[in-house]
Amino acid sequence: MVPISKISLCCLGIIIMLGGCSNPTDTSETNASDDALVSVAEYNGEGYALPYGKETDQIAEDHREQIEEATVTLFQENYQTEVVVHNVVGALDAATVFVESVGEPHFYTYAVVPIDEKEKKVMTEQISADAFQVENAIKGGLYHMIFSEEFKKLDNYFESLVAEGEVIGKTEAALKNVGGHGFMTPYYFITLTSKEEAIQPVYDLYLNDSNESVVALRNAYKTDLFDSENFKINIQLFMADKEENPSEAIFHEVTKVLEEMDSIPSGTYSFSLNDHYIDKKSGEGAKENSLKRSFPDYIVKE
Template identity: 40%
Template structure:
């Protein structure tokens, strides 16, 4: 049963992570005019208004109803588990039923900021929340904390990245995801409307910082910085995925815009070091998966990552 839920839980974050793999192939295609392409309204929504409504996991309707009836128990179990296992306080934003329980989307509330998920099993026959059996997808919270630590340690570099992507938005009439969608169906670590980051467990530069934080979550920024090992940094273990959407609902992704953004990112020495992927989608997302990648999406991704 646990293996099945792992597959379900994977779909939450993999839709964003693996969306890049799809984009890597289709990003080399030429963008074509939308020709008033109409997406079924029951399946797609403008990224400008999408807040997570319609997000769905297989076989979860019954358990989602039970979870909503026992919301206080689900929230309490989630918070207690994360406080005990990860020394982290969280705010729960959303619950989505799965076949064997409920997937809880939450946001950290401490100095480290990230989004992630927890799985709360439910005995649907007896309509009982199994509070003592809460678990998280292997490595998900750890990766999220490491990514958030990078942001915490390299504040100036991430401010430069924010300035850069906001500049792209203004210059090329591009938009990002709503904050509500990140809260309700994000669950993938450090996330902003225009990008998210990933830090892998093989990252020897940040791992000492992570270990210190887990021992002492009240450690100061200076203490955490002293634990960082810059000589061990390998950009392939820290990834930044930038995702833009066309503001005009009838506009197709423009390869000229993608190329100009890629060139600017390559030449910007002020943004964080790491491996960058850049995606450009039309205006719509799939409501059930929150995915933006479609046949006309463009990307600069595998194997042509931007390495900084």
């Protein structure tokens, strides 16, 4: 059995690399060397790495089928949700398994499989998922599901903005292979704090019957318990031109549009405009030159 201290250290490394559950909206600057930076338009997760994962990465790959089977079972039995495995990445005495839900609610998350490096053995009987991360991933997917019309307006705006050719988002492949942030699009991801209560009855209803209708799920939502501070929509865009620094003009334009838009999802919005490059090892794009609208000056929609 892997010592608890090592599993804890592994999970801590995973949380740091994935953005963290204590402050998932943090877009801390990336201290990547130039050789770790790649075009966001081409990035598909290749090169992503977790601490001390070189040996376990190969062991996990050798047991990929076994890991996939255990992961699918885990989410089916514990969350009544079908998932597909996109990527397995070695970490300290473990492997991180990146998954995507099938159908709705739609979300990305991950599981952890302990690995005995000395024995080259994967301990799928000990597979686990961070309950807070998975619960929030499902809740974010449910929120998007029951407020699809409001999100459609937000999505249409970003799609039209990208069509103008000056900014882009992450690739779908990057979301699948190294996403793990819950409900995600190429342009934003949803996070909730542990204090968010409005969506809890929806989540409980879904776990009780994953085939429940959207109407029933929407009716379970407790609008009077909603607090925008506990529901965050984190927007991240990149410059389309490889030579351009983040544009002040575009940053202010997007910020102004978001401030003035109505009938978009309620919540606290943060916005980061980055240059064209992403750190392939962490999958993050925030750097010293990134332009940010975040704490304590969020864009709030009640």
